[in-house]
Amino acid sequence: MPYWDNVRHRWLAVADAAERATNNAAAAGRPMPHVTMKPMSVVPLRRPRVPVAVTGLGGAGKTMLYDSLLGKVDLIDYRPKDRSDTVETHRTVIGTDSGKVRVKTIVVPGQWAGPKLDAFRRDFSESRMPSGVIHVVCWGYNRVWESYERQAVLDDLASTRGSGGVNLDVLRARNLDEELEDFRETCVRLKDAWKGRRGVWLIIAVAKCDLFWPGRNLARDYYIPATGRPASESRFCAVLRDLIGYVGEANLQDVAIVPVSCFPETYIFDTGIEQRSDIEPPQISSLVGSLRSVVGEFCAR
Amino acid sequence: MPDNNEMVPRESPTSGEDFEIALLQAESLLRDVDRSRARVRLTQALSLGIPLAVAVMLTLAIGAGSVGALTALILAAVCAALAALAVGWLQLFILVPAVRRIGRDERAMVEITGVLRELMGTVSEREGWSASRKHLARTRIARFPISSRGSR
Numbered sequence: 001m002p003y004w005d006n007v008r009h010r011w012l013a014v015a016d017a018a019e020r021a022t023n024n025a026a027a028a029g030r031p032m033p034h035v036t037m038k039p040m041s042v043v044p045l046r047r048p049r050v051p052v053a054v055t056g057l058g059g060a061g062k063t064m065l066y067d068s069l070l071g072k073v074d075l076i077d078y079r080p081k082d083r084s085d086t087v088e089t090h091r092t093v094i095g096t097d098s099g100k101v102r103v104k105t106i107v108v109p110g111q112w113a114g115p116k117l118d119a120f121r122r123d124f125s126e127s128r129m130p131s132g133v134i135h136v137v138c139w140g141y142n143r144v145w146e147s148y149e150r151q152a153v154l155d156d157l158a159s160t161r162g163s164g165g166v167n168l169d170v171l172r173a174r175n176l177d178e179e180l181e182d183f184r185e186t187c188v189r190l191k192d193a194w195k196g197r198r199g200v201w202l203i204i205a206v207a208k209c210d211l212f213w214p215g216r217n218l219a220r221d222y223y224i225p226a227t228g229r230p231a232s233e234s235r236f237c238a239v240l241r242d243l244i245g246y247v248g249e250a251n252l253q254d255v256a257i258v259p260v261s262c263f264p265e266t267y268i269f270d271t272g273i274e275q276r277s278d279i280e281p282p283q284i285s286s287l288v289g290s291l292r293s294v295v296g297e298f299c300a301r
Numbered sequence: 302m303p304d305n306n307e308m309v310p311r312e313s314p315t316s317g318e319d320f321e322i323a324l325l326q327a328e329s330l331l332r333d334v335d336r337s338r339a340r341v342r343l344t345q346a347l348s349l350g351i352p353l354a355v356a357v358m359l360t361l362a363i364g365a366g367s368v369g370a371l372t373a374l375i376l377a378a379v380c381a382a383l384a385a386l387a388v389g390w391l392q393l394f395i396l397v398p399a400v401r402r403i404g405r406d407e408r409a410m411v412e413i414t415g416v417l418r419e420l421m422g423t424v425s426e427r428e429g430w431s432a433s434r435k436h437l438a439r440t441r442i443a444r445f446p447i448s449s450r451g452s453r
Contacts, residue, residue: 058418085447111418112443144419152416156423159314178422185439 002227003249007257011220014258014290018279021286034289035296037069040091040102048091048104050299053123056136057182058083058110059143061207061262065136066090066107068262068288069295075281078263083145084109087119096296103299106130110182120189129193132201132254132298135186137179137236138208139219140172141267141275154270168273180236187243194247201254201298204240205291209259210277210284211267216259224257254298260291315420317428323413324441330410331445337399337406344396348388355384407449414445 040048054062063084067073070092088107093100108119123130144150157166157174194200206219225237244252261284264277359380363373421442425435 083447109447111447112439113445113447114443115447117440117443146412146415148412149415149419153419155312156315156420159312160427174423177426181422 003244003255004225004227007255008220008224008226010256010294011224011258014287014294015216015220017290018259018283018286021280021282034097035293036095037071037292037295038093038095039070040093046102048102050101050103050132051123051128051130052103052105052132052134052295052299053119053130054105054107054134054136055186056110056138057142057179059145060110060136060138060179061143062107062110062136063088064262065134065205065207065260065291066105069292073262073288075263075284080263080265083111085111085113086115094296094299096300098300101296101299124189124193126192126195129197129200131199132203132295133186133190134203134205134295135183136205136207137183137223139206139212139222140175140179141208141211142175142179143267144269150269154273166273168269168275171269171273180239183236184239187239190243191246194251196251197247198251199301200247200252201301202243202252202256203291203294203298204255204257206257206259208261208265208267209287210261210264210279211275213261213279213283219259220257254301256294256298258287258291258294260287262288314427315424317424317430320417320420320424320438323417324438327410327413327417327445328441330406330413334403334406334410337403340399341396341403344391344399348391348396351387351391352381352384355380404449407446410445411447411449414442415447418442 054066056062063081064073066088067081070090084107087109090103090105090107092103092105094103106119106123109115122128144153153171153174154166157170161170190202204223206223209216209219212219222234223236223240225233225241229241244255261277261279264279264281264284266274266276268274359377362368363376368376421435421438424430425438430438
């Protein structure tokens with residue numbers, strides 16, 4: 001099956017499983033083998049074998065995503081964490097059908113600041129590179145953390161469109177541009193790290209899909225390149241193709257682009273610029289379980 | 302009656318020049334914060350060093366000379382009082398104002414750079430910045446912390 005058809009097929013499998021998930025039979029919708037992820041003991045006796053990095057623009061939900069993979073996010077009662085201003089390090093044991101894998105994961109802060117650059121310099125070099133990267137995107141629903149930052153964004157958008165011209169679509173278009181620029185920069189660093197390396201993998205986790213579940217196919221076509229490179233392809237696809245062309249399809253055989261949601265949370269940017277969550281908790285559990293399966297599958301290879 | 306959009310004059314969009322002025326201002330604050338932090342570290346070192354030096358010198362002086370117990374006690378008390386005065390003065394007039402200054406400047410700096418990080422993409426696209434200018438601006442912004450860390 002052609003490269004991108006595989007990626008698209010996996011997206012469809014994950015989305016179908018979530019669609020089938022119900023309150024009584026969440027497990028029935030699980031499309032892949034059961035995988036567990038748990039933190040290693042406080043005093044680990046063995047060193048982690050697989051280095052993994054979680055990247056993405058600020059406010060995409062990287063910290064929550066990894067917490068969710070570890071089973072730390074309670075869908076009934078969870079208080080989202082504040083903005084991460086340092087690199088978070090996790091030592092995790094992933095249990096798969098073929099055994100256990102010890103993984104060291106770093107969650108790189110999204111904001112362009114010292115911690116992010118340090119992490120790129122230290123962990124994305126030829127001598128020390130991640131075997132796998134989970135890059136988190138969110139279809140333009142990034143959280144802008146501080147109220148004065150949100151106001152500055154609104155004021156700037158209003159200055160070119162008029163205050164009545166700023167709506168969710170305008171804001172999302174702006175956020176998608178930011179997300180693309182961040183992905184482009186991440187790819188530049190990955191090219192350094194993965195040049196000529198075999199057996200590396202990439203997962204693009206399209207997070208917060210509870211906010212756009214009915215329109216998820218649009219997101220799928222934005223993030224997953226089509227076989228045959230159509231002219232209307234998104235700029236994101238072009239950047240992704242460029243990375244894979246540089247690293248080599250043979251070296252980067254494992255690529256997955258999957259929808260995921262960790263927590264049903266209404267997106268509120270400002271009065272009138274908001275979007276309600278549109279899926280049920282069992283579907284969220286199914287999506288997280290599917291992503292966990294993909295991570296386990298890739299780490300175990 | 303004119304609608305609200307016409308009554309309120311539309312703000313001009315953030316320009317590259319505005320961006321540069323704000324970034325220069327933040328860089329100036331960063332220099333001030335770094336200077337204040339160095340002063341705090343020096344003051345902390347002196348606050349430890351002065352009593353230590355006084356104690357060592359006192360021990361040597363008492364050990365070397367043939368002073369009586371009462372004289373040694375009075376000498377020690379006087380030296381301790383002087384050392385405490387010196388340390389108190391350092392804390393009150395150097396350390397506390399420096400820590401306050403760091404907090405104030407850092408809050409302003411973090412707020413300015415937080416806004417600049419959010420606006421850089423739209424400003425650079427609107428004004429058609431070159432790749433090297435974007436890279437330079439991003440690298441300059443990356444020197445700033447994401448949140449205040451106080452006098453540490």
